[in-house]
Amino acid sequence: MRTLLVLLSLWSLSAAAQSYQPTADNLAARKAFQDDKFGLFIHWGVYSQLGDGEWVMNNQQIPIKDYEKLPTFFNPTQFDPKAWVSMAKNAGMRYITITSKHHDGFAMWHSKVSPYNIVDATPYKKDALKMLADECKAQGIKLFFYHSHLDWHHPDYFPRGKTGGTWTGRPEKGNFDTYLRYMDAQLTELLSGDYGPIAGIWFDGWWDQARDEMNKSTRDTKVDWQLRRTYDLIHKLQPAALIGNNHHVAPFDGEDFQMFERDLPGQNTFGYNTNEVSQLPLETCETLNGAWGFNLRDNHYKSPKELVRYLVKAAGRNANFLLNVGPMPNGKIQPEFVNALAEVGKWTQQFGETVYGTRGGPVGPRPWGVTTANGKRVFVHILDWNDAQLTLPTLPTRVKSARIFGSKQAVKVSQTADGVLLTMPTAPAANAIDTIVELETE
Template identity: 75%
Template sequence: MRLLQLAFFLSLTLPVFAQTGYQPTAENLAARKVFQDDKFGMFIHWGVYSILGDGEWVMNNRQISVKDYEKLPTFFNPTAFDAKEWVSIAKNAGMKYITITSKHHDGFAMYDSKVSDYDIVDRTPYKKDVLKALADECRAQGIKLFFYHSHLDWHHPDYYPRGRTGLKTGRPESGNFEKYLNYMDTQLTELLTNYGPVGGIWFDGWWDQSADDAGHVGNTAPASKTGIDWHLDRTYSLIHKLQPAALIGNNHHVAPFPGEDFQMFEKDLPGSKTTGFNEAQTIGQLPLETCETMNGAWGFNIKDNNYKSTKDLVQYLVKAAGHNANFLLNVGPMPNGKIQPEFVKTLSEIGQWMQQNSETIYGTRGGPVPARNWGVTTAVGNRVFVHILDWNDRLLTLPAIPGKIRSAKLFTDKSAVKVSQTPEGVVLTMASAPANDAFDTIIELEMVK
């Protein structure tokens, strides 16, 4: 992921074109709908950087040279990694898909790449392909698997001209960017050929060579002062050719380019800009996803005890659904291959909430009432779910909504809620005010068909 201070970019621009004339296949459109229905996924940031316990940006932040960083794989031996355990944790939490780092910005591949030996099989004592094990187990448990893949690469000598990051790694100030892009596309071909059906590719790092995101207009994207072209059209076409149903998303923080199948928002709800990312707040017509951490870090950080509460994360999931978006919640496994017990406990508690309330999340779309300070609405069929997240009164007033309400009841115990509907709005009257410690008080409205 990108550091907050990288919101301040260079100012020069140059057109970069995405997949021109892209028409998604029927398979792809069907996959988009399933993706929107799934609503909840697990993000996994894991690599050799976990050994240092200081997050996935440690190579850049500590200005570690390639020569020194290459020592890390020799210590990486995650013998406690258990793909079945990981997938079970995700599934029990109510998650429908997993997105894992196949290659992060440090350039180290977490699978058995044939185009390079800088990978987990060739450079570590572990000698096993963790992505293969995870792909097999995801299929066994009915969980879709997406691969995060970094555009930028702090290790590869042909990632040149340099972007704004990884400048102290000791690489020669020369290289062939076209050769690097061919290397990247070859690795993507491996991932889309050798691991069965893939849910999609989650790109990150395009912004390393871009200028101010605010300069993005239409299908033209900011680029570096050296004027490099990412050839997104070629890469996107390759992915859609190899697996037409695979969805492409790109964490570039600007409006989507042609060829992309979903739009993502980093550490923010769609349309919001509270964390310094998502310079362009434009929300397109593609399926939406927001991603967030369980503490403050993406990769394992041994000093980060700033854990979000179960209530906070459940409410983030609900808010995402109310904003018509999926919620991709991150874990950063430890170097031994175990997911932190703090994360496991919280995910289990989220799973308990989902067992009781998932009907108001899965398969829904954003409801007829846009997000309010008190909460959000979701909807499916002729049912509208009013999610009350922050309210301490028996009466809740909604703006006018289309259609006629047939009945209203609390979702948990099905007790009746009084409804007064006029052209000016709707007033819901509960028997008692929502409890202060409630994660989510849900009122189900049945609409006349």
């Protein structure tokens, strides 16, 4: 531990102060990330046992001395990484993002810098992240690690932020820089250990120390998070690894993609996000019901139609869709989630070509739907429209031909200076998930 912290200290002294310049490998990874479009988010930890979401320690104000009992009976003997990865792959997902450490501070891998981990503190005695990493590699699925900035368990996470109050039983003192070096030491384990190439790190919790959470334009915090020090460390260990941060403000120097929580880019219906959309690759995350971690009483499941439409709307806004499930404490994913993802997979198998590898199309989001594009092909995704005719604004290039995607049904095209009129064989069905018109442009 001491040697690792010394190395981290030396690295921080030599970290570049100038603006971040991504490597060629990193830029290639960004493009591939945008091409992937669809990922599986997994919130899973010792909190799953209480069936009340991943915030249960804070929401129920469980002191550390009591919460530390949870790992002693966390034994997910039915965890099957092959089943998890196969489920994601069959749904059309190209990557997985899993919680390595959530706000409760518990490590879901065999951390050498803290015994508060799944191998040393549970009867399970297995490194779940290593098992998942091996299976992702075997099935060709990329792996990201969600990693919490804030920590309700570590004594040096001080001053405390908006969460994890005095009820935790932590001392009224601490060295925040010591905590940050602890965090960097754990990240070093994940990025230089036995987990192989990691697609990226998905940070969360910066907002815990924000001075004004209501003003989404503020970037001021009560502590110095030393973001560039951590970001430079990650890029030094794995230059292609992408860094995103769910901080709810505009991206900081050193970040590789911008994320939006439970909203499409530019929207802020939940009050979490900035309206500022950067030029970085984009991602929006949402959960299959109303909770992130396993919640026994949450049965507000989104339908396959809702999930597909969210994927399409995200792609039309040039963003990926990261869809969350919260596995049960025994390691199984509940059947409602499995069944919904299987239905989504039927759509991606037939129509995935209209989202994978695309970028936001020449027509911005409209009440009727969105467009995506790949080269000379433009896909008009009609989600809410009940007329056989649809008028698009003038396009950058002329349309050579049009058809209903996946069929030989031609769509009549009339182009004028005022726009492009599409006349379909029939009006979109009222219960259609997505009527797609493929345009071949010059």
